[in-house]
Amino acid sequence: MGLKELVKRAELPHGSQWINEDVRPVEAERRTWTFLAYHNFWLLINCNIATYLTGSALIPLGLTWWQAIIAIVVGNFVATGALLLASMAGAYYHIGFPVFSRAVWGIWGSQFTIWNRIFLSFVWYGFQSWVGGQCLYLMLLSWDPKLEDHIPNHIPADTGMTTAQFVSYFIFCIVSLPLLWIRPHRLQNFFYFASSVTIVFFIVLLIWALATMGSDGFGATLDSENVLPLTGGPNSVAWLMVYGIMSTVGSIAAGILNQNDYARLSRRPMHAIYGQAVAFPLYGILASIIGILVTAATQKRMGGEAVWNPPTLFVRLLENDNTPGTRAALFFSGLALVISQMGSNLPGNGLAGGIDLASVFPRWLNIRRGAYITAILSPIVNPWRLVNTATTFLTVLSGYGVFLAPMTGLMVSSYVIVTKQKMNIDDLYVGNKDSLYWYNSGINWRAPIAWIIGVAPCLPGFIAAVSTSVTVPAGATELYYLNYLYGFLSSALVYWALHAAFPDKRLAAWVAESPDAKTLQREYQEKWDMIDAPHLEEIAAGHPQTKEPKTTTSQSGLMAKWSPIATRPPPEGAPPLGNTPSEATLATPVSQEAARIDRATRVAGARRPAGLVCQSSPVEAPSNPRVPVVSETSPFQDDAELPSPSGSEQPRGDSVSCPVPEPSDGDGSSSIGLSPLQIQDYAVHALEDLGDRTSHCLGLAAEQDTYFLNAFRSLILDEQNEVDAKIIQVTNGGPLPHQHPLHFLLLLNGFPEHTDNALAAASDNIEAIVGPHGPALIRLFFTHVHPVYPVVSKVRFLRRYAEAKLTLPASLRGAVYALACVFWRFDKSLPLPRPFEQHQLISEAHSSLRRELEAPNLFKLQACMLLLHLTPPAIDSVETPHTWTLTAQATACAQMIGLHQDPTPWNIATWEKRLRRKLWWFTYATDAWSSVCHGNPPHIGAETFDTALPTLEDMRFDENVPEDLFYLVDPGSRAFNVPDGYRFLEMVNIARNLRSILDCGFQVKRNMGNPESRAQLVALHGRIKEWTSFIPHCLTVGKDTENNCPLNLSYHATQVLLFRGLMSPATKEAKATPGSYLQQWLSIALSDFRSFTTFMGNVSPGALTGFWGRRKSLLPPVDVQAAYQLLEKYHQALQRLEAAKDEAALVLLRPAMLRIDSFFAQATELIKKGNEDAVASPAISM
Incomplete structure (x- = not known):
């Protein structure tokens, strides 16, 4: 096997030159770190031997113990401020240090700062591993105090170690390797364990040292006499305290620089900010003070010598008292220190180095591979030489701050001042001149200049500190003592000044014209949450350079696969665009929104962030406003037509042109x-x-x-x-x-008086039935029902309920209460059994609705839609006729109030336009599924509406609950959940395809004999088959996504109907006729429906207790010819789920069980033996 082939095999599945799964912005499912995770992280990072030894670097220089503590406290607070500022980009945009560096230094210029951090990872991983090896050496020594005699030393003395110590170091390194396999977002459990052990050990160590100190008291370490002048040169107390402060900051400078790598894992930005603000200074100060106190408390029993290093201290204790008790204490102390070192070293250095290496070589390296490379290469720094003396140790800790502080200052200046916390995340992964961060040939020349100005003045003092043979002026030494503060501030100011004096025009224009930072942060988070691994490079690299405004753009990646004809709807209040082309594929809302906004946001000279889902702006007009054209290239050549607004002309061929009407003269x-x-x-x-x-x-x-x-x-x-x-x-x-x-x-x-009285009675009865439990039922509804079926305008409903609930239609309140009471038992504060029956509420709601619809409005339509989804009695095996008439009623209500006409150009409020679009498509989807359930023609004609498709903004409307209404919803229901919006948008797409299938093959006058109709079904099959492969991960069915079950069920039900049409007519003759449609599509159907059995296998008994809606009767794919074995597996899955013994679950499963048993009893026998009476009839019917 050649080298080229080996390199090819080493490539990651979804890696490229600039991005892979570990370098991308962290998606929602991996944002798992909360306040406690950051607390434990910094407990481990700061409660370790390196921090414990901070006092050893300060007191021997001449500072008193209290002066050293002041320096440590001030230094930790300075470091905390720098840490919080440096990690903001990660907390808000969920990107790591290497990716953020691309925005500061340029796409290629960032390599300089990343490689600096990689080198530090090698140094620190090696140093911490050596210290961890010394801790493991304690454990071995506790077993065998004569360890040095039993392992002969063959290593020269000038290395500062023995063979036994090196063996301990080697064992520690090997034991650490399995832990490097843990991904950063899964470290919490390890953190809980390691942090608990660490804090207990440090507290016990302090208690032991103080309790066994004896009457002699503390040693000379706590001597308060100053032997140095207070001021007057670098050797004075003042300057040494400054040096101590900067040394404290410098010791964690590497962690400050790359903290974005962990801040990006925060579930919410405040988790990272508060977690770091509390834990970082607390444990940095605590561990340092414990080190000073323990050393002073044990100094006299060590013959007056201050033993700072804990492993050395325990070895000396064993030498003085070689008893079983001391050896046991030595073992457990060594074990605790080993765990502490692992907890500090793995995330702080091993995984940090892995993240940096993964960003440099994303095509070949992920975090795991990079972490193992860091571990393997770390011994080259000779870590055993770094801890020989306190002076050397201090130099190692503080020296790197000279180089790292300016880098941190550049990051803060760029994020906070230059770009005003605005970032174009997509362009961080584009390695060419199309990127906003390309600057000059991929390098932002301002950054290295600012960095040099922050580093160069401190270099003489740094060199003198490293080499005592070098003498420099006192001023140079004093400036070096200020290295972190000077480097941070000077570089930050110079970077800002250079950008102000010599701005990058594209960046400056983008910052000026882009939305506010909060909007950008939210929208990029939502966008990248929807992008799965196979499309990382395709989405990120889709940035064609545009020097002039263009009206034609090609889609790439996910958009090209799913939305070849996704045009942008006209801006609110603008004249209608005339014949708006419909979407000719099963386009996902994600791709529709990304493509739509991408076209709308590219303007000359400055680009708004591509892919913003919620931020829209009018399309820039071309030079000739009379003939603008929107054109898209379709990857599909023969797409079937989907139901679209009646004013639309279906696109044909490779492209679609949409002439935009010229604004009329005069008054418009x-x-x-x-x-x-x-x-x-x-x-x-x-x-x-x-x-x-x-x-x-x-x-x-x-x-x-x-x-x-x-x-x-x-x-x-x-x-x-x-x-x-x-x-x-x-x-x-x-x-x-x-x-x-x-x-x-x-x-x-x-209304007549008797109608008013009946309405008032129904309203009063509903409130009397629920009694004081109304608010609890509202909370249950918005927790369990609304995420799956978000038909209610949440904030409008809650506001009216809070201020004057009786002005809400009684039908709507009754429907909400009735649906919520199914989940009564999930609220532990509610009494059991439930003090009322669901049917009481349903009866009153229907009674009120019959009269309310004389004056229809949006609230009453929402009541119609909810009452459709109430669970029928358990004796019903199919949809009740009442649900069909309710659908007709809902459709009529929607048409009476004009929802079937597109409100986009109307002179009404924007919120009302959004709500009207959303509710119409709820009505449309319900009508399509009701037609399937009952076998009747849809109520809505294909040419009777022109309402534009809903967008994510329409779904977002009215979903973010203000604080004064928080008491009516659970915390998880207070803000808009993007997957909930996308779930319904996908449901609309599926319903449109379902309706297309109905129109092709299931109308009263069946037109399956028309070759065009069959060709449309064949095209639909090709697109529908790919749906499960291209939906975002958040819409699949899994442990934490049980609300997606109804969506996926609808998809499989649509497959059922499609194959019924494709295999029609499923007669006995068709079975025996070679080349019949039945024979052509049978094997394909069996293959496609294996995904259905997988879906059923993923449905948990717990998922059955959630809200599924009326589509429960569509569960079994019994329309697939000869699918006996497939259905047998499905039957077993249903029997497993039926064991849940939940009333709602059993009602959900009953229609499926009846239909599946009917298939086993009749259809299979019919297929095997044939039936003369069935010659002219379909072999299988639903």
Whole structure:
């Protein structure tokens, strides 16, 4: 095997030159570190022998114990400030130190600072391993006090070690290797164990030293006399204290520099900030003070010698008292110190070096490989020579601060001052001139200049400290004593000044025009949470350079696979765009949003961050505004048509062009107006919350022609007509035929007294049934039901419930209560058994809804949608007819209030537009599935709506709960959860494909004989089959994603219907006819449905107790011909789940069990033996 082949085999599955799975921004499932994790991390890093020895570096220089402690305290607080500032980018954007360095130094320039940190990882890993070896040496010595005699020494004395010590070091290194396999986001359990052992050991050590000190008291270490002048040169107390402060900071300078590597793992930014702010100074000060006190307390029993190193101290104790008790204490002390050293060394140096190496060679190295390389190469630094004397140790600790402080200052200056905490995360992974951080040939020349200015003045003093033969002026020594503070501040200021005097134009323009930092942080986090490993390089590298505004961009990666025709909807309030091309593939919302925003945000000279999901801006107009064209290239050549807004023209061929209508002259009214009396109406209207009125949409077939209303509306309805109504015009229409003016009739709500009494009675009864448990049921609803089915406008509902709940429709309150009471037992504060029955609430809600729909609005439509999903009685084996009529009722309600017409160009509030789009597509999806459940034609015609598809922003609307309403929801339900939004957007995509299948093969006049219809089904099969491979990980079914079960179930149910159409007609003759559709698709169906058995195997009994919605009757794929073995496995899975003995779960499974048993009893026998009576009928029916 040649070298080239070996190198190829060493490549990582998803690695490239700039990114791999360990270098990317950390996605949600790996952001696992909380306050406690950071607390334990810094306990381990700072409660170790290196920190314990800090006093040994200060007191021998002439400082008193209290002066040393002051220096240690101040130094730790200075280091904490630097740490917090340096780790902000990691905490907020979830990127590590090497990636962040690309923004500061440039894509290629960052290599300098990364390699510096890699070298430090080798040094520190070797040093900490050597110290850990000395701790293990204690354990061996406790077993055999004559260890040095039994292991002859063959190592020269000038190395500072013996063979036995080297063997101990070697064993420690070997024992540490398995722990390097642990990924950083899984370190918490190890942290809990190691930190507990460490803090207990240090406290016990202090107690032992003080308790056994004897009457002689402390040694000379705690002598308070000053033998040095207080001021006057570098050897004065003042300057030595400054030196001590900088030494304290310098000892952890490497950890400060690369703390972004661990800050990026924070579940929330505040976890990293508070965890570090508390634990870092606390344990850095504590361990140092313990070291001083223990050394002073044991000094006199050591003959007056100050023994600073704990392993040396324990060896001396054994020499003085070789008893079983002392040997046992020695063993356990050595064990505790070994654990402490591992807890400090592995994350602080081993994994840190692995992260740095992975960023340098991401094509070949991940964190694990890099960590093992760090461990293997660490002995080359001769760590045993680093701890010979206190002076050498001090130089090793503080010297590196000369080089690291300026690097840290550059990071802070770049993030806080230059870019104002704004970062274009995508461009950090683009290694060419398209990247915002390419600067000049990949190097930001300002960074090395600023770094040199921070380093160079301190070098003479550093050299003099390392080599005593070199003499420098006192001023140089004093400046060196200030090395960290000077280097940090000078480099930060120079870096900022250079960017101010010689700005990078692209970066400056992007910072000026991009959204605020919080928006960027949120949106990049949401975007990268959706990107899976196979598409890292494709997504990150999709940055075509644009010198001029362009209206055509090609998609790459995930977008190219899933959204070849994903056009950006018009901006809010703009004229409609006319024939908007629909999406011709099963496009994921992730790719739609990324492609849409990517096109909209690339402007000349400055680019907004690509892929922002929520931040939108109008598309830049080309030079000729009369003929703009949006074109996309499709990877699919023969895509089937999906149900789309009726005003859309289906794209054909390789590209789609969408002419944007030219704004009309004059007042902007419709060009089809009939008279110059047309009325301009630019007011922002309200169609909801109208008090005693309700808005009704006036369609083309209304009593009054829309164009006449547009021209003469003030004369159409007046008091003489005796109609209690007002008319408002929400849009003037557009130049295209289907873009007609649109009006709403605002009718006065007036019910007979008996209706008002019935409504009031239903409302009172509902509240009486739930009693004081209403708020608890609201919390349960938004915890268990809303994430799966987010139809309720959360904040509007909660606000109304908190302030005047009786003004909410009784049907909506009853539906929310009824669905929530299924999860009653999950709230331990609620009494058992439940003091009321669900059917009581359902009955009252239906009673109220029948009357409420005389005055429909968005809240009442939400009630319709929720009542559809209430669990039917256990005796029902199929959908009840009532659910079909409820679907018709919901559809009628939605159409009455105009949801079937696109609100984008209307003169109404943005929030109402978002809610209308969302609710229409809830209605549409429900109608499609209801058609499948009952076998009836859909209520919504394919040409009867033009509402634009929902976006993630529509799903985000009204989801973030303000603080004053927190008491009505659980903490996990207070903020918008991105996977919940994407889950419904994917459900809409599946419903659109389902509807396409229905239109092709399951209408009353079946058109499967039409070759075009069958070709469309074949194309749908190709796309639907890939769905499970391309959905984001957060939408798969697993332990922590049980809410995704209904979505995946819907997908498999759509597969069932698709194969029924593809194998039609499934007759006895078709079975025996070579080349029939049944024979062509049978084996393919069996193969495709193996993913269904995998899905069922992943469904846990606990998942069955969650909210699934009405699609429970679609569980079994019984329509797959001859799938006996496949169904047998499925039957076993159902029997396993049925053992859950949960009422809701059994109701969910009952239809599936009945249908599956029916298949075993009838369909399989029919397939095997045939049946003369079934010749003209399908062999399998649903």
